Amino acid sequence: MKKTIFGVIALSLALAGCTENAGRTAKMPAADTAAGKIISERDCKACHGLDGKGIAPAIPNLAAQRERYLFNSLKEYKDGQRIHAALKNMTANMSEADLRNVAAYFASLPPIVNTAATDVKHSSPYETGKLAAAACAGCHGADGNSTIPGTPSLAGQQPHYLVAAIQEYHQGDRLKSAMKSNLRESDKLELESMALYFAAQTPVNRGAAARGDPAAGQPLSAMCGGCHGAQGASVDAATPSLAGQDAEYLMKATKAYRTTRKNWGMQRYIAGLGDKDIENIVAYYTAQTPRAADKVPTSTQELAAKCDRCHDQDATPTMAAPKMKGQDKDYLVMALRAYRDDKRDSSTxxxxxxxxxxxxxxxxxxxxxxxxxx
Ligand code: HEC
Ligand code: HEC
Ligand code: HEC
Ligand code: HEC
Structure with a gap:
C-alpha cells in the first residue's frame, strides 16, 4: 500500500457514508419471537445463553443486538459468506422464517448488564507509546527530536518503518550494539504504540550538513523521491522520511546499504553512487523541511467517535451495522482482525x-x- 495507514482511514471514513443497503431499509415481515425462543432453547443456548450472553470469551453476545444485523449474519453463515462450521450446519436446515424468528427473539432480549468497569484503563496506543518512549528520551529526545549527532530523530517518522527498524535491531540485522542493548524485548503491541507516538510528534530540522552541496544533490535525489516522497517527506508508512534528518546519521545509514543493511530497493539505488554523490544527496535532504506522518488520533474515544457514526448511534441506523457497546472483548478483537486479514468480508x-x-x-x-x- 502506497499510502499512510492513517491517511487511508481518514479517507475511507470520509468516503463511506452510512447509506449502504438503502434498498434493504424496507420493513421486514413481522417475526414470531415465541417461535424464535423455541429454536434458541434447542439450538443456541449452549453457546449464546438463554439471556443472549456468550457463555465464553470470543462468543458474541446477541441480546438486544439489532434485528436486521442478526438476520443478515445468520443468512451469511447459511450461504457460506461468513465461515463458521457449527453455524453453517445449524442454519443449513433452518428456513428463512426460522432465521427471522430467532433473530427477532435475541433482538428483543434486554441488553446484558455489563460492569462498565471503572478499574479498566482505556489507555490509547498513543498514551501507552508515550510512556514506553520515555526510555528512549536520553538519546532520541523526549518528543523524538534528538540533538546528538549520529543519533536519528524519530519524531514524525513513518510508523510501520519504525516498528520494522526496531525489530531489525532486536534480531541483530542491523549492527549497532548501542541500540540493541537499549531496546528491551518489548512486545509487538508496545512497539506499535511507541511507533504511533513518535509518528505523531512534530519533527524539527536537525541542521545543515557540514559537507556536500545541496544544489548538486537535488537532481540526484530524483531517483529517491519515488519512494521517500517529494523533498524527502515520505507518504508511505513503511518507507522512512529523510527530510531534515541528522546529517551524520543519514550518511552512515545510506552507506550501510553497501555493507550491512539489507533492502533490495535501497541496495540497488545506492550501488551506482560514489561517496561524493551521497554527501550531496544528504546535504540536499538535510536542507528540507520535515513533516510528521499523518496525524494519529491520540485517544481511543476520538477513534471510537468515528465508528459510532455507523455502529452505536441512538437513532435507528440506515445500515445493518451491529451495536458494539458491551460486546465481548475477545470477540471484537477477533472480528476486527478477521476484516483486516481478509478472513471476513464486508466492503465497508x-x-x-x-x-x-x-x-x-x-x-x-x-x-x-x-x-x-x-
Ligand atoms: C457451538 C457454539 C455455538 C452455537 C451452538 C451457536 N453459536 Fe452463534 N456463534 C458462535 C460463535 C463462536 C460465533 C462467532 C463466529 C464468527 O466468528 O463468525 C457466533 C456468532 C453468531 C452470530 C453473529 C453475531 C455477530 O455479532 O456477528 C449470530 C447472529 C449467531 N451466532 C446466532 C446463533 C444462533 C441463532 C444460534 C442457534 C440457532 C447459534 N448462534 C448457535 C457459537 C455458537
Ligand atoms: C544510548 C542512546 C540510545 C538510546 C537510549 C536509544 N537509542 Fe535508538 N538509536 C541510537 C543510535 C546511536 C541510533 C543509530 C544507530 C545506527 O546507526 O544504526 C539509533 C537508532 C534507532 C532507530 C533507527 C531509526 C531509523 O531512522 O532507522 C530506531 C527506530 C530507534 N533507535 C529506536 C529507539 C527506541 C524505540 C528506543 C527506546 C526504547 C531507543 N532507540 C533508545 C541511540 C539510542
Ligand atoms: C525502491 C524504493 C526506494 C528508493 C528508490 C530509495 N529508497 Fe531509501 N529506503 C527505502 C526503504 C523501503 C527503506 C527502509 C529499508 C530498511 O528497512 O532498511 C529505505 C531506507 C533508506 C535510508 C535509511 C533511513 C533511516 O532512517 O535509517 C536512507 C538514508 C535512504 N533510504 C536513502 C535513500 C537515497 C539517498 C535514495 C536515492 C539514492 C533512496 N534511498 C532510494 C526505499 C527506497
Ligand atoms: C460506514 C459505516 C461503518 C463505520 C464508520 C464502521 N463500521 Fe464497523 N461495521 C459496519 C457494518 C455495515 C458492519 C457489518 C458487516 C458485516 O456484516 O460483516 C460492521 C461490522 C463491524 C464489526 C463486527 C461486529 C460483530 O458483531 O460481528 C466490528 C467489530 C466493527 N464493525 C468495528 C468497527 C470499528 C472499531 C469501527 C471504527 C474504527 C467501525 N466498525 C466503523 C459499518 C461501519
Missing part, C-alpha cells in the same frame, strides 16, 4: 480495518467491551 468494514495495527484493535475492543450495553 474492510476499507476501515485493514490498516489497523493490533495496538489500535486491542484498545478499541477494550473500550467498547466496557461501555454500558444499550
Amino acid at each position: 468494514m474492510h476499507r476501515m480495518s485493514f490498516p489497523y495495527s493490533n495496538a489500535i484493535i486491542e484498545s478499541l475492543a477494550s473500550w467498547y467491551a466496557h461501555q454500558p450495553a444499550k
